[in-house]
Amino acid sequence: MTINRKNKSKGRRNFIHQASGALGAIAVVSAGWPLVDQMNPSKDVEALSKIEVDLTELAEGKSKTVMWRGKPLFIKHRTNEEIVEANNVKIEDLPDPQTDKERVKNPKYLVLVGVCTHLGCVPASDKGEYKGWFCPCHGSHYDTSGRIRKGPAPTNLEIPPYVFTDDNTILVG
Amino acid sequence: MKKENIKNSGSLLNWIDYRLPIISMLKHSAVDYPTPKNLNYWWNFGSLAGFFLLVQIITGIILSMHYTAHVDHAFSSIEHIMRNVNHGWLIRYVHMNGASFFFIVVYIHIFRGLYYGSYKAPRELLWWLGIIILLLMMATAFMGYVLPWGQMSFWGATVITNLFSAIPLIGESIVQWLWGGYSVDNPTLSRFYTLHFLLPFLIVGVVILHIVALHTHGSNNPLGIDRKGPQDSIPFHPYYTVKDFFGLGVALTIFFSVVFFAPDYLGHPDNYVPADPLKTPAHIVPEWYFLPFYAILRAIPDKLGGVIAMFSAIFVLFLLPWLDTSKVRSATFRPIYKILFWIFAIDAIILGWIGSKPAEGTYIIIGRLATSYYFLHFLILMPLLGYFEKTKPLPSSISKPVLAE
Numbered sequence: 001m002t003i004n005r006k007n008k009s010k011g012r013r014n015f016i017h018q019a020s021g022a023l024g025a026i027a028v029v030s031a032g033w034p035l036v037d038q039m040n041p042s043k044d045v046e047a048l049s050k051i052e053v054d055l056t057e058l059a060e061g062k063s064k065t066v067m068w069r070g071k072p073l074f075i076k077h078r079t080n081e082e083i084v085e086a087n088n089v090k091i092e093d094l095p096d097p098q099t100d101k102e103r104v105k106n107p108k109y110l111v112l113v114g115v116c117t118h119l120g121c122v123p124a125s126d127k128g129e130y131k132g133w134f135c136p137c138h139g140s141h142y143d144t145s146g147r148i149r150k151g152p153a154p155t156n157l158e159i160p161p162y163v164f165t166d167d168n169t170i171l172v173g
Numbered sequence: 174m175k176k177e178n179i180k181n182s183g184s185l186l187n188w189i190d191y192r193l194p195i196i197s198m199l200k201h202s203a204v205d206y207p208t209p210k211n212l213n214y215w216w217n218f219g220s221l222a223g224f225f226l227l228v229q230i231i232t233g234i235i236l237s238m239h240y241t242a243h244v245d246h247a248f249s250s251i252e253h254i255m256r257n258v259n260h261g262w263l264i265r266y267v268h269m270n271g272a273s274f275f276f277i278v279v280y281i282h283i284f285r286g287l288y289y290g291s292y293k294a295p296r297e298l299l300w301w302l303g304i305i306i307l308l309l310m311m312a313t314a315f316m317g318y319v320l321p322w323g324q325m326s327f328w329g330a331t332v333i334t335n336l337f338s339a340i341p342l343i344g345e346s347i348v349q350w351l352w353g354g355y356s357v358d359n360p361t362l363s364r365f366y367t368l369h370f371l372l373p374f375l376i377v378g379v380v381i382l383h384i385v386a387l388h389t390h391g392s393n394n395p396l397g398i399d400r401k402g403p404q405d406s407i408p409f410h411p412y413y414t415v416k417d418f419f420g421l422g423v424a425l426t427i428f429f430s431v432v433f434f435a436p437d438y439l440g441h442p443d444n445y446v447p448a449d450p451l452k453t454p455a456h457i458v459p460e461w462y463f464l465p466f467y468a469i470l471r472a473i474p475d476k477l478g479g480v481i482a483m484f485s486a487i488f489v490l491f492l493l494p495w496l497d498t499s500k501v502r503s504a505t506f507r508p509i510y511k512i513l514f515w516i517f518a519i520d521a522i523i524l525g526w527i528g529s530k531p532a533e534g535t536y537i538i539i540g541r542l543a544t545s546y547y548f549l550h551f552l553i554l555m556p557l558l559g560y561f562e563k564t565k566p567l568p569s570s571i572s573k574p575v576l577a578e
């Protein structure tokens with residue numbers, strides 16, 4: 001009888017301990033989250049993330065760099081040779097296999113985030129072994145479709161979300 | 174009885190000490206503190222490190238009175254410090270070169286520990302606290318270098334924060350969280366400034382723990398054997414205060430020769446070009462004290478692998494007390510370890526040199542060999558050596574060989 005009651009009160013006590021521990025943990029996590037989340041991009045930074053680019057002045061073979069979300073954006077008006085070259089690779093040979101078609105909306109214009117996928121430097125255009133871009137920081141070579149061919153970068157240059165609003169204008173973001 | 178004496182002796186210091194025992198605490202830990210009598214000059218570097226930490230904090234607080242942490246003003250506020258603020262050039266050059274000297278001193282301090290086996294029982298936690306200080310210093314110096322907002326500041330910050338993007342799945346979100354945006358920008362600069370201000374004071378806290386751990390079992394010594402009795406010790410003051418001050422004099426002579434005659438020698442000219450997010454300099458390098466780790470990062474041709482190798486290069490130091498299986502502490506009595514120690518030191522210098530070179534051709538091959546050797550040393554050679562090395566006989570006490578000389 002007494003033992004039974006003791007056990008019962010022990011079980012109750014354990015329950016109270018665990019319940020208050022769990023509540024305490026929830027309180028700490030929910031109080032801590034704002035302190036951590038304040039470091040994420042703020043509303044104004046998020047709001048600045050759409051831009052429009054006019055392509056009328058961009059001659060064949062030339063490229064243009066604009067700022068988007070604090071990063072350079074490369075827009076390249078490719079020559080026919082460059083387009084052919086981008087289509088003439090065996091997809092299986094690529095470190096990050098992707099066809100050129102998957103990477104463009106209009107094959108004439110290649111739109112890329114100009115940030116090396118290795119550690120974030122800005123690659124130089126028309127350089128490197130594959131005549132696309134070359135990143136000087138640790139030696140990554142990209143081809144005329146912005147795909148990684150050689151060097152430490154793990155993936156192809158990123159394609160930002162964009163749409164053609166008319167034949168000569170794109171909206172990025 | 175004794176307390177009564179102090180209370181009644183009438184001096185102001187005693188009056189204070191009776192109520193707040195700071196004076197007897199200082200006397201206990203910096204005056205009477207019994208120290209092995211055979212310490213050599215390699216034991217100066219601990220107090221030198223403390224000195225340079227103090228210099229960084231004092232000059233840093235002064236710089237912060239004139240510096241503006243905003244992308245539009247940071248670079249020009251540094252030029253303002255250099256040109257307009259009274260003695261601003263001096264204070265900034267002391268802070269800049271003070272960081273370099275802090276690292277030189279701490280690296281020598283660490284290599285002293287490696288040579289004399291100071292990380293072995295019962296000093297494992299002392300060693301751990303030291304590595305934590307090193308990590309905090311690295312974070313502090315990295316964020317400090319971002320503050321002038323030059324080209325190297327910006328691209329160094331970009332490359333180093335991007336290391337975290339190698340983490341699978343959550344890497345990208347972590348990097349945006351660190352940046353407070355989609356690239357290194359004003360939110361990044363302003364939080365780095367806050368943390369750069371804060372971390373040195375955390376270092377002070379860890380240094381205090383480091384010293385508490387040190388004073389619990391006392392200093393190791395060049396022979397690496399425990400003290401047998403009071404005949405093996407001398408009081409810290411005046412013997413080691415004098416020795417430390419002499420070393421400080423030498424260090425300050427070298428330090429101020431650099432500050433006055435070659436203040437930009439250890440820096441990089443590209444950092445006098447304002448940050449440009451659209452143009453990466455052709456050859457970016459970190460500050461010299463990060464070069465060996467940078468070489469290890471680049472030696473691995475895979476992004477995640479490189480990042481893991483770089484962090485492991487420091488974390489392997491935490492395991493050293495258990496990787497080293499030898500019972501003997503000091504390299505003086507370990508003929509093979511003594512050679513391996515110097516090979517390792519040269520390997521670290523080679524890594525530093527490779528880190529400063531572009532990643533191409535033979536540099537890549539040398540970098541990979543040197544990186545392999547770095548890990549070979551800790552993970553294979555140190556554990557095996559304890560079993561195969563024939564160590565020399567240890568002296569029976571510290572006083573023995575000293576008196577025999």
Ligand code: HEM
Binds near residue numbers: 269
């Ligand atoms: C562990 C101690 C410290 C280290 C290793 C360190 C390191 C550095 C480095 C490497 C720079 C860049 C120098 C340059 O190239 O211009 C810097 C800048 C700066 N630091 Fe520190 N620092 C330390 C402590 C502090 C403290 C405690 C403060 C403030 C309370 C501070 C305030 C500043 C300021 C305002 C700058 C920008 C001015 C400049 O770049 O010269 N630092 N620090």
Ligand code: FES
Binds near residue numbers: 137153
């Ligand atoms: S950042 Fe481009 S190769 Fe490393």
